[in-house]
Amino acid sequence: MNESTQTPMGEAVRDAMGEQIKHEFYSAYVYLSMAASFEAANLPGFAHWMRHQSKEEMEHGMKFFDFLLDRGEPVHLQAIDAPPHAYRSALDAFEQALEHEKEITGRIHDLYDLAVREKDYPAQVMLSWFVTEQVEEEKSATEVVERLRLAGDDNTALLLLDAELARR
Ligand code: FEO
16 A cells, blocks of 8 residues: 555544544444344334334444545554343343443544544544533433433333334
């Protein structure tokens, strides 16, 4: 391949973004695993929500992938861990989803801090989209967690929420 003629990225930011591709695709795996569990539990609305979320995570991974390529940087994809596959209840799955999003928020903030320290201005602009997106991600998972807590052991409420999430 030709040597890049663009302003090079610092190694630290490049490596951290490469790592984040893996975390975004791992997130896609986590939600796909949850989708499978919901399908098996005859809750197609929750499964639909999770499938939709899984696709969004792949798009997030591709944003990092394309950003590195646009900057003329190499992309070395890393192995993705196996996700969990056993959930005690719909609430358990969504609580785990929310915890997972909080962890991703922390990773995005660390990446942003790194881009600031390294004076990587394009990376800061690109990452600011993710900072905002994480607010939305935590909000949408929190909404479902709170409604599942309201539903408690009421299966009718659970089925109503399932029907609503099918329209996501
Ligand atoms: Fe890519 Fe759900 O954050």
